[in-house]
Amino acid sequence: MTSPPVRPSEKPAGAPESAPTSVSASISASISASRLQRALASDFVYDFTRAPIAIIAGLVVLFLFLVAILAPLVAPTNPFDPASLNLMNGFTPPMQANMFTGESFVMGTDDQGRDLLSAIIYGLRVSLFVGVMSVLLAMGLGVSLGLIAGYVGGWLDNLIMRIADIQLTFPSILIAMLIFGVLRGIIPPDLRDEMAIFVLITAIGLSEWVPFARTVRATTLVEKEKEYVQAARLIGLGRHQIMWRHILPNVLGPVLVIATITLALAIIAEATLSFLGVGAPATEPSLGTLIRIGQDFLFSGEWWILTFPAITLLALALSVNLLGDWLKDTLNPRLK
Amino acid sequence: MTAPLLEVSDLSVEFPQRRQRLQALDRISFTLEAGEVLGFVGESGAGKSLTGAAIMGLLEPPGRITGGRITLQGQRIDGQAESVRGRRIGMIFQDPLTSLNPLRTVGDQLVETIQLHLGMDAGAAAQRAGELLDEVGIDRARIGAYPHEFSGGMRQRIVIALALAPEPELIIADEPTTALDVSIQAQVLALLRRLCKERGAAVILITHDMGVIAETTDRVAVLYAGRLVETGRTAEVIAAPRHPYTKGLMAATPNLDLVSVDTVLPQIPGSMPSLAALPPGCRFHPRCGDVMPVCRRTAAPFIDGVACHLYGAQTQEAG
């Protein structure tokens, strides 16, 4: 008989004995709904609503990001505006009226009479900006190098991965300090303060690319042997098209996890550098700078100048880290 | 009459999901006598491996048994600890490497199993390990070799030796030869069958291959979408299949003696439904050429070896 092939009314056969997760995947796939509804109904969102720690961490991160972005709107004063500063307000304890001016501040003031809450909000802004930008730099660099090392292979792979190995033998904060020092040496002295933030971003970004490159390389090695890549080679596609169009979208899953964890590391690295005095300049203080300033006054009784920035930094780094851990467990069940 | 070696009645297994509970096995019943080889055949997702896992107590969470009973020699085992079953039931998987520890010699693994389950001293256990290797056709001298030093077929022989070591009453072999070349498949199946017959151990052979069923088993059970659709003596089922699914499955399998390049294979349209979207009534009815109105409404009861409205008087009552 030469009847045309019967239109198969097949649904993906869920095979619970091999992979129970594929059943739930096919259920969610079979539900036709708007994109938003589908996103809200996804297992990812479902898992999130079942993880109280992830919810709290997520809320803290969201709150801190919003505060940082909206700093000019939410901060009581602009701490960088010399006109708003009154030296008489110096060393006001939290929630107490200043003995000279009668003004009171939620978190008190520092030696300059700067409102600490405003300084923290603006410092958070600097910390997050440096953190996010350096992660983006590290990610761009690491993903590209990992993809090239994995797909092209040969001496290029060896070169990239040996550099990565060497870099891994040093603590990343040391690398960042080295890069920071070299870059500052190159930049003309009159531009140093203006460029400081970008130097910081470059230093941290260059010190954190290795985990991205390693993971992407490993995933690329697996993906490039798959038959869809061979099918692409069969129609004559070049290396670049195969790498960027076919493989890249398939190696990004773990990258998201690493990016989140690296963000926590980058925030800490920035704070460390700033604390050591080689990071954000005093004119644009980050959380780390505030902590450095605050520790000078810890033993003279002005505890709040150190404590509040430190708590903020702790909350930020911890929440981002917890979120990263949860992402890792959820997106890659095998790592549990 | 004494009780059968293994009796499974109304075994149901569910996978609770977020929105619904997926019924992966629906009231499976069968019995197995000592020394008998029973084949479970069906397509992927039919529930054949799941049946084996449920008997063995190896269901992966969140899967769980929600009904029915499993008795081995008249004794309920569905609540028992895995270790108890491990002694009485041997398991052989598709990939021999998952059952063998790559870091220890074949002899060590055999001796350990024998000592653990039979309580022999080291010398006697080593002696027994050598005998087992002889029996599965592997040179006793290779007792100190590691799993990677053997070919795929040899490894599966070692797994058989390992499964037989505790002298189990029942062996569950889940696609034991799917990863092997055809020339080795026949030898391994013949070996498994012979050794179990000699010991009076019963075998449940899980496979997707009707040819393997025909050549190895005494009785066959055909599964479709979590339900048993037909059972019977293998020769009878092969010679005269009754359920339309069994018929379709056999017709769709290319037969070396009957086909040629001009053959158009009879095909079953569509594919097995996912557990999340099971049709009402008989689960095969959307693909069935003999579908009747009653099939869309009610599932046929399992009577006299087949669950189909085409057979038996129950058709009138239900219709």
Place this chain on the structure above:
Amino acid sequence: MPGGVMMDNAYLQVSGLSRHFDISDPFLARLLTGGARRQLTAVDNVSFSIARGQTYALVGESGSGKSTIARMIVGLERPDSGTIRFDGRTAFDERQGQVQDNSLRQKLQMVFQSPYSSLNPRWRVGDILMEPIRAFDLIADPEARRRRVHELLDQVGLSTQDAQRYPHEFSGGQRQRISIARALASNPQFIVCDEPTSALDVSVQAQVLNLLKQLQRDLQLTYLFISHDMAVVRVMAHRIGVLKNGRLVEENAAGPLIESPQDPYTRMLMESTPRFAGGAASG
């Protein structure tokens, strides 16, 4: 019909094809242990030809070299020696090496074994089918391209809405249909089918085999069919070559080869293929 294949009618001619793999230990290890370089001969002096519009099956067990031959023929792997000619054109010889340009590539396609890894999971089916059309610049007009994608889906028994869906939304059999549609997208004359049904269930295997045969008739395709299953090969092939350890041990038209196999290895393969119906009922 299947019996006499005339060489002047051959679409694909392979002669003296060989491929060795270097399986030596790493250089340093060889230096320390004094070990020599070792080579594995995966394909050893294999010659055959396929008549236009027919199916040639290479059958063999794991390690027989059948997949290596398939990969060399489509240009995914480089032979060490021998020649490959398509339709009178040289695709490989020892002097010129691999001659692969777009006009040749467009005529050769492949259907892979795994329905799971042969489709890019991040691409919609429509984009997967569009890619060969774009790569070979076959259709310029976007609307005509879309019509072509729909036509391809229709040809393999899928619906036009399926273009919007992702591979994971399909069953194994349906994915293999998508793979076949992608192979057809460049209007090829020759398709290598590398164990296209070995990962599928029996009832779905029959659907895919029937589809491949029907497409061969409709589009006058020439197939190289790779399989380990004698019974499947019997359904598909006009001519069969039996491979063992990289060598062609027997080659003949399908009927005579199955009915009176000459080589002991072929006979052993036939005897170990499980059978039922006739065999089981009489015994």
